[in-house]
Amino acid sequence: MKIMHVVGNRPQFIKLAPVSRELHKRNINEIIIHTGQHYDENMSDIFFEELGIPLPGENLYIGSASHAQMTAKAMVGLEKAMVKYKPSCVLVYGDTNSTLAAALVASKLLIPLVHIEAGPRTHNSNNPEECNRIVVDHLSNYLCAPDKESEKNLINEGICPGKIFFTGDVMYDEFLYCASRNYDGYLNQFPKEFVLLTWHRQENTSDKKRMEHIISFLEQINYPVVFPVHPRTRKMLEQFGLMERVENIDKIQIINPIGYKEMVILLNNCKILVSDSGGASKEAAFCGKKCLYMLDLVIWPKLLECGFIQNIDFDNKDSIKANLSLINNNSYGQDKLDVAQIFGDGHAAEKIVGIIEEYIN
Numbered sequence: 253m254k255i256m257h258v259v260g261n262r263p264q265f266i267k268l269a270p271v272s273r274e275l276h277k278r279n280i281n282e283i284i285i286h287t288g289q290h291y292d293e294n295m296s297d298i299f300f301e302e303l304g305i306p307l308p309g310e311n312l313y314i315g316s317a318s319h320a321q322m323t324a325k326a327m328v329g330l331e332k333a334m335v336k337y338k339p340s341c342v343l344v345y346g347d348t349n350s351t352l353a354a355a356l357v358a359s360k361l362l363i364p365l366v367h368i369e370a371g372p373r374t375h376n377s378n379n380p381e382e383c384n385r386i387v388v389d390h391l392s393n394y395l396c397a398p399d400k401e402s403e404k405n406l407i408n409e410g411i412c413p414g415k416i417f418f419t420g421d422v423m424y425d426e427f428l429y430c431a432s433r434n435y436d437g438y439l440n441q442f443p444k445e446f447v448l449l450t451w452h453r454q455e456n457t458s459d460k461k462r463m464e465h466i467i468s469f470l471e472q473i474n475y476p477v478v479f480p481v482h483p484r485t486r487k488m489l490e491q492f493g494l495m496e497r498v499e500n501i502d503k504i505q506i507i508n509p510i511g512y513k514e515m516v517i518l519l520n521n522c523k524i525l526v527s528d529s530g531g532a533s534k535e536a537a538f539c540g541k542k543c544l545y546m547l548d549l550v551i552w553p554k555l556l557e558c559g560f561i562q563n564i565d566f567d568n569k570d571s572i573k574a575n576l577s578l579i580n581n582n583s584y585g586q587d588k589l590d591v592a593q594i595f596g597d598g599h600a601a602e603k604i605v606g607i608i609e610e611y612i613n
Contacts, residue, residue, distance in 0.1 A: 253613050254281040256339035258330060260289030260314075260350030263423070263531040265299035266512050267345040267368060270425035270601035272305055278605060282306070285333050287326045287350040288313035302511045303426070309337070316484070319349055319380055326353035334361055341366055341612045344388060347381040355388040364612050368422060368604060370395035371402025372530070374549040380454065394611060396604050398422070399594050401553050419603040420596015423531060427538045428598045430516045438517050442505065443476040447579060448522035449504075450532050452482035455547055460492040465566040466546065467497055470504060474580045477504045477526075478518060524584055526564075533561050538591055542584050544575050554594050 255275060257268050268284070275282050286308035300307060312329035314322055330353055334342065341364040344351045351367075358365045370389050374382050389395055389406060397403040398421035406416050449470070456462055470477060479498075489495040498504065510518070515535070519525065525536040525543040530551040533543040537552075537560040545563050555561045562578070565571035578584050592598070 253340045253608075254283060254337065255608065256334065256337060256342045257282060257284045258287065258342060258344050258350055258354035259284065260287035260326070260348055262299060262512075263529075264345040264348065264350070265303060265305060266426050266531075267422045268343075269303040269305050270422050270429065271343065271368070271604055274601040274605040278609070280605070280609075283309040283337050283339065285309060285330065285354075286311045287329070287353070288315060289322065289326075289348060289350050299511060302513055309333075314350075322349040323353045326350050327357050330354050330357045331361070334358065334363060339363060341393075341608060343368060344392075345369060347372075347385045347388070349384065351388055352384040355391045359391045364393045365391060366394045366396065366604070366608065366612075367392040368396045368419075369398050369402075370416075371397045371404075371406045372399075372551055373402075373405045374551055376549055379549060394607055396600070396607070398596070398600070399552075399554065417603070417607055418596075419607070420598070420600035421534070422600045422604070423534065424538060424591060424595045425598050425601050426512070427516060427535060430513050431520065431538075433513065435513060435517055438514060439521055442478055442518075442521075446476040446478045446505075446522055447473055448518050448525045448527075449477050449479040450482070450525070450527040450529050451479070451485050451546065453528040453547065456528050457485050457488040460494070462566065463489065463492060463494055467494060467501075469564070469566065469572060469576065470498070471501055472576050472580075473503065475503065475523060477501075478522070479504055479506050480508065480510045480515075480518075481506050482509060523582070524579060526579075534595075536560070537589055538595075540589060544579070555589075558589060560589060 259265055259268050288311050310333055314325040342354055342358040343366045344354045345368045355365055367388050376382055395406055395416045396419040403416055403418045407413055519536055519539045525541055527533055527543055528546040533545055534552055536543045537555050543561050545561050548563055548565055550556055564575045
């Protein structure tokens with residue numbers, strides 16, 4: 253049996269790591285196809301090295317382009333790879349254009365398709381990742397839901413319950429793996445108390461006025477802000493002539509993109525996370541930290557319900573004022589979250605590989 257993983261960005265490398273380790277334990281062959289959706293070395297190669305993931309068998313170098321161009325380039329390259337390697341099944345992760353491309357190609361080649369992190373829904377069709385999630389889920393042969401809400405979404409959409417498995421979240425597996433390691437000294441370069449910022453989504457980087465609203469919000473935060481700047485965000489800030497304004501915010505510390513282990517350290521030690529990343533908002537909850545989410549989307553309903561995610565509406569002055577007050581007055585607290593009740597027991601990868609062995613082998 254040979255398993256093919258298709259990945260293309262940071263969250264997918266993280267989700268792949270525990271599955272790859274479990275496959276290795278069981279002596280199951282694997283091949284990784286990296287679409288090259290993230291081609292910056294700090295956003296790509298570093299993750300393979302630090303997470304102990306085998307190097308990709310091939311990199312398609314599709315780079316950044318429109319959604320249609322990225323998906324089309326990935327499909328052409330993936331078709332060649334799947335014909336060449338003849339995998340027993342294809343594993344796809346999350347909701348990127350790489351995920352969509354792999355799902356379409358595998359389905360047409362009649363190769364069993366396993367979707368890891370199946371079922372999350374924002375119920376907003378304007379969100380490009382939402383379109384990808386829905387199509388991939390309905391093409392998949394085996395759907396691994398990270399939480400019960402996702403499982404319920406899949407059943408409500410009419411997907412055969414026999415295809416759906418509540419496995420828990422592989423990102424929680426990897427978080428526990430990295431959090432158990434010792435990384436002495438890394439925090440010395442940062443203030444003792446800080447707000448962590450991640451900012452990269454298309455909805456928050458494609459419009460100058462939107463970026464100005466976010467910068468205005470950052471200028472009003474009274475605590476130091478640590479900001480690992482994403483290549484896309486830096487590019488758009490420079491294109492709109494806004495990079496200097498960000499650099500001139502006294503309390504902001506801009507750093508280069510970081511690896512996952514460093515992200516876990518920062519999440520464990522920050523006061524609060526300000527982010528537009530669905531993955532980071534969830535990882536913050538793993539640490540018992542809250543996230544102010546910079547989009548009007550609900551990706552993890554249970555975390556919103558528990559108060560671990562709170563949305564910022566940059567078109568609403570009251571929302572901006574309330575969220576600034578929450579940060580500056582240190583009024584968010586640090587509540588406990590029973591992560592296992594929502595995202596499983598930290599053994600999702602074992603369950604996923606067990607499903608592959610039982611149903612595909």
